[in-house]
Amino acid sequence: MIKTMKWLCCGLSLLTLILTFVPALASSPNVQIVGSQQSYGLLHLACDAATSGAVIQAQGIIFVEDLVLDTSTDVTLEGGFDSGFSTQNAYTILQGILTVGQGSLVVDHLSIADPKGTGYSISGTTKTSTGTVIPGVTITLSGPTVAAMATDANGKYSFTGFANGSYTLSASIDGYSFSNISLAVNNADVTGQDFTATPINPYTIYLISATAGYDMIKAFGISDTGVIAGYAHASNGLNHAALWTGGIAPYTLQDLNIQDLKLGGAYAISGSETVGAAGSNAVLWTGTTASTAVNLPVSGVGYGSDVAFGVSGNVIVGRSAAQHAMIWTGSNWTTLIDMHPAGYLNSEALGVSGANTVGDARNSNGDTHAFLWTGTTNPIRHDLTPTGYTGAANAVSGNNIVGVVFNGTANHAALWTGTTSESFVDLHPSAFSSSQALAISGSTAVGYGYLANGVTTHALLWAGSVVDLHVYLSGATVAITSSNACGMNSFGDVVGNGVDSKGKSYIIVWKRKTS
Structure with a gap:
């Protein structure tokens, strides 16, 4: 029989004990922090969540894991509890290595077993x-x-x-x-x-279809208040910048059209500010109606049109008529900064977060490179493209950047966490033939992947692991055959686009459930 033991671990330590007897107890929940409503499946999850002075209680079962404490917290770990955490009548077995690098750990009714075991x-x-x-x-x-x-x-x-x-x-x-x-x-x-x-569907699904007078709609972003930015293709063949307001169904289409021209769209939204284009002008809308439109200063002569693709505070980014990555900033956005890299044919800025702007540029060989520009007064350019790849940076949130790289065979969704190509992380899920990340909020990204047939797409979300958002559409009122995710707000609501088997377009909202 094993006697009760209590010991204190401080600093770097490694303890090993071979166990020959293990009690059989119920298994869920396995671990709890006293005074907290949260339960955990494994010891390290509870230890990671514990604050200094916390008491962690674990059931008398085997935990097959290495437990590392490397923070300056003082924690007590009490093992050997029954399934109701009312009686401490056995031992908790750690089948692994315990290391305490900082702080201290007081343990009671915990034993450490050979990680290999016998049997x-x-x-x-x-x-x-x-x-x-x-x-x-x-x-x-x-x-x-x-x-x-x-x-x-x-x-x-x-x-x-x-x-x-x-x-x-x-x-x-x-x-x-x-x-x-x-x-x-x-x-x-x-x-x-x-x-x-x-x-387990964590979302309420809303499908938005084109209303009378429009035959196709597309979303690009969603604000924290649930306002969706995009465009509506009118039945007369014109694209109109548009917002969908309401936050939940039924959504109301707000036509932002200010010029009766074919080019028009609302490509990004942040707070009450929406940016995009109408005719040959980059446009800022400060509200939800066409009357709030502000034509941004014209960048100059070119063979294209000015387009705004991103907004963050008083900084707007996009592409000039000369096909150059551009910043509008300053009072009334009258300060224009051309960020076009020398030696490249064209460039564009697609997203902005604080002082970080991202986009792409195409060189004389026709290769596209992903770029980060830091600073909004004299931006410093950083080429993010890994050697042997081409790519584009589509969106940024803080220091996290997402986009796409091409490895010579297929597009892969990409993440960068720094200012160099060495920070590149390949997000591509193996179950898809190609993929791309289009938006990011915090450390969570969204985009899409192509199935093996190369035709059907599924909206995807990356948050540590990849989540196929398309599977949550199975209970929708319309059978959506292809989908993508192109925008996300800080509450975890996702917006994207889809089509049914007849090719009819829908805006899709994955609205995060609050309980």
Whole structure:
């Protein structure tokens, strides 16, 4: 029998103890912080969330994980609780390595076991229905012994050192549900215990269709108040910049058209400011009606038109008539800054966040490069394109930039977290033939991916792992065959576009549920 022990860990330490007896207890929730309403599947999740002085209580099960404390917090970890956290009558087993780098950890009823264990293994993978692996899923094994662990970066898990007997596997992670798996260990390892995730829809879905007088509509962005910016193609063949107001259905179309010309669109919205183009002018709308339009100062002569693609405070970015990346700033936006890189044929600025502007430029070889410009007075240019790639930077939020790169075979959604090409992260999900990220809010990006047929697209969201937003459209009032996501606000609401089997266009709103 193992005696009760209490010990204190401070500084760098490594403790190992071989366990021979494990009690069988219920498995969910596995860990809690005393005084908090939140529960956790694994020890490290609770420790990461704990503040100094917190008391963490864990059930008397096996946790297959390494536990690293590297913050200046003082935490108490009490193990061995029953499923109701009312009785401390067993031991919590850490099958892994405990390291305390900073702060202190007081533990009670915790033992550390050999990570390899002695006995048989149980293993499998967690994936979506489209085959995308899901890392970070908490897998709980219950039976003669109870254990929990997280899937790795490839969606795989493996419990080792378990005796013969009947077991049940369960899986949990925010946004998905899973069916339990029953199995038996009989003098052999058990493999192929794979979970297929069913998405839990965190959104209310709204579909907006063209109203009388218009035959096609398209969205580009959404504000924190739920106002959607885009354009409506009138039945007479003209594109009109437009807003859709209301925040929830029924949305009301606000036609922003100020010039009866074919070129027109509202391409970005931030707060009460919307930017885009009408005729040959870049335009700012300060409200939700056409009467609030302000024609931005003309950049000069060129073979194109001035277009505004992004707005952040008193900075507006876009493309000049000469096909140069452009900033409008200063009082009444009368300060125009041409950011066009020398030696390139054309360029454009597509997004702005504070002093960071992003876009692309095409060189004499026809190759497009992703660019970041830092500063709005004398912008410093940074080429973000990795060696051997072409690319474009579509949007920026703080220091996080998203866009697309081409590797010679397919487009891949891209993330940059710095000012150099070395900060590039390939976001492309393997279940799709190509992909692109179009917008970002904080660290969450949205865009789309092409299926293997090269025709059908699905709206995608990246937040640590990729989420196929298209699957949430299954219960919509219209069967949407293709979709994309092109805008997102700080509350997690997403806007995009879709078509049905007859090619009719819809604006799609994935509105984040609040409870």
